[in-house]
Amino acid sequence: MAKVIGEIVVDIERCKGCEVCLDACPTQTIAMVDEVNGKGYHYMQNIHNACTGCTNCAIVCPDGVITVYRVKV
Amino acid sequence: MEETITKSDIIKPENLVYKKTDLMTDNVLSYCPGCGHGTTHRIIMETIEEMGVQKDTIGIAPVGCSVLAYEFMNIDMQQAAHGRAPALATAIKRLLPYKTVFTYQGDGDLAAIGTAETIHAANRGENITIIFINNGIYGMTGGQMAPTTLEGMKSSTTPYGRDWEMMGHPLKITELLAQLPGTYFVSRQAVHTPANVRKTKKAIRNAFELQKLNRGMTFVEVVSNCNSGWKMTPVQANQWMVENMFPFYPLGDIKVDGELVKK
Numbered sequence: 001m002a003k004v005i006g007e008i009v010v011d012i013e014r015c016k017g018c019e020v021c022l023d024a025c026p027t028q029t030i031a032m033v034d035e036v037n038g039k040g041y042h043y044m045q046n047i048h049n050a051c052t053g054c055t056n057c058a059i060v061c062p063d064g065v066i067t068v069y070r071v072k073v
Numbered sequence: 074m075e076e077t078i079t080k081s082d083i084i085k086p087e088n089l090v091y092k093k094t095d096l097m098t099d100n101v102l103s104y105c106p107g108c109g110h111g112t113t114h115r116i117i118m119e120t121i122e123e124m125g126v127q128k129d130t131i132g133i134a135p136v137g138c139s140v141l142a143y144e145f146m147n148i149d150m151q152q153a154a155h156g157r158a159p160a161l162a163t164a165i166k167r168l169l170p171y172k173t174v175f176t177y178q179g180d181g182d183l184a185a186i187g188t189a190e191t192i193h194a195a196n197r198g199e200n201i202t203i204i205f206i207n208n209g210i211y212g213m214t215g216g217q218m219a220p221t222t223l224e225g226m227k228s229s230t231t232p233y234g235r236d237w238e239m240m241g242h243p244l245k246i247t248e249l250l251a252q253l254p255g256t257y258f259v260s261r262q263a264v265h266t267p268a269n270v271r272k273t274k275k276a277i278r279n280a281f282e283l284q285k286l287n288r289g290m291t292f293v294e295v296v297s298n299c300n301s302g303w304k305m306t307p308v309q310a311n312q313w314m315v316e317n318m319f320p321f322y323p324l325g326d327i328k329v330d331g332e333l334v335k336k
Binding site for chain 1: 078080082084089090091092093094097099101102105106107108109110112115132197264265266267268270271290300306307308311
């Protein structure tokens with residue numbers, strides 16, 4: 001069965017840490033990290049490698065910081 | 074087999090599925106974290122990109138939080154005086170009828186100081202699109218009561234909640250405009266979940282396409298949050314919006330093809 005693996009790239013310096021994307025993620029693969037960016041916001045990252053590339057997080061992100069890639073294996 | 078795929082194998086241009094549109098400039102948005110303005114800006118720009126009308130679109134920026142919308146939208150933009158965006162859009166559309174003209178206004182701009190301009194532009198049936206962001210508060214100036222503030226809702230000028238006997242009832246300007254014969258498409262949407270974002274994008278696309286038919290004004294209200302004005306976190310504000318704003322401002326199409334949708 002074809003499996004889909006996704007990956008996100010976050011523009012860390014533009015992320016404002018609003019956490020709206022966390023609720024939108026169906027696989028709970030993203031989380032806020034403990035580190036902060038240049039403006040002092042905790043930013044989001046893909047931490048569990050369960051991303052399916054569904055683009056939900058990118059679509060609700062108010063600042064458009066997320067770029068999504070997806071590959072079939 | 075699956076273990077051999079690394080991050081660098083996935084992150085390649087041919088695997089790209091979603092990226093911020095180039096019609097949004099690289100300026101960092103001036104909005105608070107979690108504000109619906111950013112999402113709405115982006116879906117408007119995505120719609121324009123998909124329709125391929127970047128060169129033929131003129132946007133009107135309002136006064137309010139989105140006063141700097143022209144810094145973020147990489148299209149022709151004009152800044153209007155407070156509340157006068159529909160009047161300016163009328164002028165631009167009449168002078169350049171082949172352009173797609175839209176205004177982007179908040180509730181303090183459209184439903185308070187610009188009520189006259191909005192209602193008369195709608196009543197004249199101007200062939201423009203209005204994107205109306207309703208967060209029930211004056212966000213830019215510090216969360217004062219707006220005409221759209223809900224009954225009992227606390228704001229910095231109504232610390233005990235809005236009392237209708239003293240401050241009047243909340244104004245449903247979208248329903249009001251739908252009653253006028255000059256409007257052709259009126260819809261109310263939200264941008265707090267992926268599904269709602271997709272629906273809003275569809276409504277905006279519909280509004281832009283119907284504008285070319287020259288049948289009247291197309292109007293899309295986006296119910297949004299104002300987490301700093303409501304004194305909540307963005308996630309709490311979205312939750313509060315679902316529980317309190319949506320019962321009074323129900324989502325969905327209100328007027329389609331010039332006919333009111335019966336509920």
